[in-house]
Amino acid sequence: MTTRSADPALDRWGFSAWLDATRRSGDFVMPPELDDVNDAVISVDGRKMINFAGIGILGWQHDPEVRRVFAETAATYGLVVGGSRLVQGVSRPHLELERLVAEISGKEKALTFATGLLANVGFVNAMSAAFSFDDRVGVDNADAVLVLDRRSHWSVWKGTEGFERGRNLFAFRHNDPAHLRELLEQLRGRPVIVGFETVYSADGSIAPIGAILDLCDEFGAVSFADDANGFMVYGNGGHRFAAEYEALRRVTFLMVSFGKGVGLSGGALAGPADAIDAFHYLSGTSMFTTNIQPPTAGAIVHVLRRMRQDPSVMERYLDRVDGLRARLLEIGCAINPTPTYVTSIAIGSRDVGLRVRQEFLDRGYLVPMFGYPAVKKDAAVIRLLMNDRIADKDLNGFVDTLAELRHRYEF
Ligand SMILES: Cc1ncc(COP(=O)(O)O)c(C=O)c1O
Known part of the structure; x- marks a missing residue:
């Protein structure tokens, strides 16, 4: 939906023109509206989504x-x-x-x-x-x-x-x-x-x-x-x-x-x-x-x-992240070489990034795509801080989907 500034004095700031253009090109994405609590599975407009976009990795709030x-x-x-x-x-x-x-x-x-x-x-x-x-x-x-x-x-x-x-x-x-x-x-x-x-x-x-x-x-x-x-x-x-x-x-x-x-x-x-x-x-x-x-x-x-x-809670989580990194390498993804819990999957152009993000959304995964200015131009990445509450079957589903999209979009 396009909104228009009611105040003509704001026109020279260019917000409306920029929004019109970037909404048309698909660059401008409004944040998803969450129906309930932030967790490994969230509800967006009544639809369940596996949430890869959160940052509270161990889910202590639960x-x-x-x-x-x-x-x-x-x-x-x-x-x-x-x-x-x-x-x-x-x-x-x-x-x-x-x-x-x-x-x-x-x-x-x-x-x-x-x-x-x-x-x-x-x-x-x-x-x-x-x-x-x-x-x-x-x-x-x-x-x-x-x-x-x-x-x-x-x-x-x-x-x-x-x-x-x-x-x-x-x-x-x-x-x-x-x-x-x-x-x-x-x-x-x-x-x-x-x-x-x-x-x-x-x-x-x-x-x-x-x-x-x-x-x-x-x-x-x-x-x-x-x-x-x-x-x-x-x-x-x-x-x-x-x-x-x-x-x-x-x-x-x-x-x-x-x-x-x-x-x-x-x-x-x-x-x-x-x-x-x-x-x-x-x-x-x-x-x-x-x-x-x-x-x-x-x-x-x-x-x-x-x-x-009990540091073992974090250690078990980090073992799981290592497992995810190994699977991403197996399917041929280019990921950050240092095995921290921040997993950065190279996608390439912003355009491909936006399409991959949408494909994930269509399949029920909210995936964080970082484009410019968070990263360099044409160096879009999926940046994961994996949530420990995500079930193994959902992690597998994510990796399988990624393998398929990687093949289709050649990243
Ligand atoms: C390196 C770095 N510094 C600072 C911040 C800001 O911290 P906070 O989210 O607590 O405001 C972040 C958050 O993303 C970060 O990654």
Whole structure:
């Protein structure tokens, strides 16, 4: 259905013309409307679909104990934080969660945010802020220099809008410590922050964490790792990427999301105590907005404790992902070489991507197709964070359908 702007003053923004054209070409896809709970099988307009598009991989929200803790925390602490933390105060579930995140990450302190995206934007803001209450003592870090892996998440780049490329903002080639070294050599003597992701959500690669942190040590740079995708998936006693996650303990600042491994929502920054305390003011995304809802904070604490107590739940899940990767290779798919739980299946052009997505929909599978700008042009991928609640028969159905479509569309 086409809508028209009622306000002619909006015409020059071009939304209607762009929508008309992209709806006709099939590029513009509205999100499916879900009839009930997000799960491995969802209902879209009354039709059951196998859901490969979710990110809450273990489905903790369906666990009866998690639901009980959520309800009890809501009864005690209510549904909302009720205002900005500095003005309104902070509830116990948040403080408990922050203590736990600091303990898990081996950092002095942690600060929670409504989402991981806000933690990232706030981090960049805080590390480059010039601020003082009274013009006497203050911080002035306007000369900070950011050096980011080129494929860092949108939220980190969004935070850099006050920076200027080539002056105080630099990008190193994806996962390339040699290029990072070149940049750090040029930037000697300046206050540098090196930012990277642990597990990259678009291509499923993992950063050379130890090598990057060695360079930070050598050049005296502060380090920042966005562990949105890896938090509680790796580094919790499991054997996969154990060396990388051991090295990660040396990072200065760690950002985590509670949306992926933990399967709920929210985010946090962990790091040295004074910096984290200063971030209450300097991040902006702590002071100028609200935080995770208290029942969710309580539920996250519960899930984190369970995951620490029994890492085998995640290990069994990761074994299943390895099984899926093996099957995808058997049918000849090109997938990301690093065996993280992020499975990226190369499709190619955006056009083929859209058709494959529609074919899956017609057969009852909601499949996440990533096109530009999430990935490079003509490098569309199916990006799976497999949901552990998907039944084996549905996984098999997905692989069989993929094999058939691969043959038809030659990807
Ligand atoms: C690497 C990375 N950073 C940050 C985020 C944002 O986290 P959240 O979903 O908690 O806002 C994501 C989420 O997709 C991510 O993949």
